[in-house]
Amino acid sequence: MKINHLTAAEENLMKLFWKLESFYLKDIMEQHPEPKPHQNTVSTYLKILVEKGYLATEKEGRIFRYKVLVPMEDYRTFLLKELSANFFDNSGKEIVNSLINENLISQDELKDFGISAQITPVKTKEPKFEYANEVLNPKKDKKKTKDKDKKKKKKKD
Incomplete structure (x- = not known):
């Protein structure tokens, strides 16, 4: 089975659906936290999730x-x-290293999984944003605006 990407809104609804496993539209409306979406909105998402293969429908009466x-x-x-x-x-080592660098997992927690390797955080070089700095901090433009301001003041006097 091929799994497709979900949007953030679809993911939030799926979290509720995974708890319920089998449900009717009214169950969703009752279980959804405030602010509750409109019933038509939920129906639209249900249709999309059925098309994406995340949900199946079974008609029971109407x-x-x-x-x-x-x-x-x-x-x-x-x-x-x-x-x-x-x-x-595709490197598990890089994922674990990143988890340690971001303090999302500790060395002690790794030992719980039987991993005894000492991973030292890698210092990465900060990227240079030369073009961004030129755009955000234009030196030439500052001079031009200062000159324009001086000319305006002279004209007023």
Whole structure:
């Protein structure tokens, strides 16, 4: 099964759906925290999530019962693989190093997993934003505006 990306709004709704597993539209409206979205908005997202393959529908009389098809674990694994491929060159070592650098995991927590390697934080060079500095701090423009201000003052006097 191919898993597709979700928007932030779709992800937030899916978190609720994963808790409910099987539900009706009215269940969502009751369970959704304040501020509650309009029922039509939720219906639209349900339709989109069915099209993306995250939910299945089962008609019961005049209403639909929705059922989660993609478990949360599968989606988390998908996101982790995407993150690893796009930002860490598929390197688990770089991911763990980043987690340690950002204080999201400690050396002691690594030992809980049986990892005894000492990982020292890597100091990365800060990127140079020469073009951004030129745009944000233009030296020539300051002189021009000062000259213009002086000319305006002379004209007023």
